[in-house]
Amino acid sequence: MKLNSIGSTYGIMQSSLQNFAFQFAELDLTVEQVEEAMGYPRGESPEPFPEMINLALSQSVDLTDIKGSLFVSEHFSLDRSGVIIMEGIAFSIGEKIARQLRKAEGGAFFICTAGAGIGDKSKELMAEGYFMEGYILDVIGSLTVEAVIDKMQNMLELELSASGRRVANRYSPGYCGWPLNEQKHLFKVFPDNYCGIKLSESCLMEPAKSLSGVIGFGVNVHRTAYECDICELKTCLYRKIRLSKVK
Numbered sequence: 001m002k003l004n005s006i007g008s009t010y011g012i013m014q015s016s017l018q019n020f021a022f023q024f025a026e027l028d029l030t031v032e033q034v035e036e037a038m039g040y041p042r043g044e045s046p047e048p049f050p051e052m053i054n055l056a057l058s059q060s061v062d063l064t065d066i067k068g069s070l071f072v073s074e075h076f077s078l079d080r081s082g083v084i085i086m087e088g089i090a091f092s093i094g095e096k097i098a099r100q101l102r103k104a105e106g107g108a109f110f111i112c113t114a115g116a117g118i119g120d121k122s123k124e125l126m127a128e129g130y131f132m133e134g135y136i137l138d139v140i141g142s143l144t145v146e147a148v149i150d151k152m153q154n155m156l157e158l159e160l161s162a163s164g165r166r167v168a169n170r171y172s173p174g175y176c177g178w179p180l181n182e183q184k185h186l187f188k189v190f191p192d193n194y195c196g197i198k199l200s201e202s203c204l205m206e207p208a209k210s211l212s213g214v215i216g217f218g219v220n221v222h223r224t225a226y227e228c229d230i231c232e233l234k235t236c237l238y239r240k241i242r243l244s245k246v247k
Contacts, residue, residue: 015073015087019195020112020152022066027147029057029140037139049136056136063137064144065115067195068152070215074106082177084214089185093214094177100224101168104216108156109189110170113197113210114144141209149211160217168221172213173203180204186212 032042034053040046045053077085082098084091086107093101101107118141125134149170157167174180183203192198197210205212 015071015075017190018070018072020068020070020148020155022068022148022151024061024064024066024144027066027144027151029060029143029147031057033143034136034139037143038136052133053136053140056133056140059121060118060137060140060144063115063117063121064141065117065196066113066144066148067115068110068112068148069190069195070108070110070152070156071189072106072108072156073189076104076106076216078102078104086214087189089188091182091185091214092179093171093182094179096176097171097178100171101214101216101221103218103220104168105165105218105221106216108167108215108217109186109213110149110152110215111187111190111195111197111205111210111212112145112148112152113195113205113207114141114148115196115209116207118144119208145209145211149213153215156215156217165217165219166222168216168218169223170213170215172211175213183212186214 031050031053034057035045035049036042038045038049040049071087073086075085075087078098078101080098082092082094082096084093084098084101084107086109118137122134122137122141125131125137153167153170160167171178173182173186181203183199183205187199196207197212198206200206
């Protein structure tokens with residue numbers, strides 16, 4: 001759910017900071033989604049995985065502390081070289097993402113997290129030799145934070161629809177040619193340690209089950225299928241899922 005909005009409405013909006021918090025149950029994650037993320041067809045993982053996944057999903061209720069924030073701005077420009085200027089800050093997003101956002105009139109930077117608990121518990125289980133139990137929690141943590149930004153993106157689009165605008169695909173530093181060290185610039189638009197998220201010296205987020213990035217919006221933008229076949233990030237959870245479906 002949205003907790004608050006700092007700034008004016010989208011119709012005359014220049015910039016606003018919007019905060020969100022969700023309970024794990026609101027995400028409606030299923031055993032089938034976890035199976036797919038583990039590499040199995042939905043409903044076809046072997047025993048005892050369905051039971052283990054069910055248990056891990058129930059445990060995740062108490063292991064997550066789900067928060068997120070959107071910084072929405074119309075102070076937005078994009079040049080052909082792949083540089084966004086938002087709120088006076090330059091972001092070198094690269095040509096691939098620039099092509100997708102070329103018609104955007106504004107942008108929303110996002111950060112969100114599943115909290116530290118689920119990642120810590122996953123590591124603890126693995127350290128104790130419970131590798132599969134730890135791995136399943138790790139997968140659920142990744143699915144959790146993706147589901148959170150899905151909800152935030154959909155809520156943003158619903159509000160923008162009142163002014164005839166739509167949202168584009170979301171993109172994150174470290175993907176599609178956008179350097180990971182750009183996280184330093186993205187986090188400048190949020191207060192320090194906002195939503196309990198901070199950056200390490202290597203620009204990785206802590207807690208680990210966190211996401212950041214940008215969502216473009218405008219009258220002439222729309223969401224498209226992600227071009228996973230041209231993505232260089234071989235470890236992306238959703239790249240693996242999507243490519244497995246076209247083999």
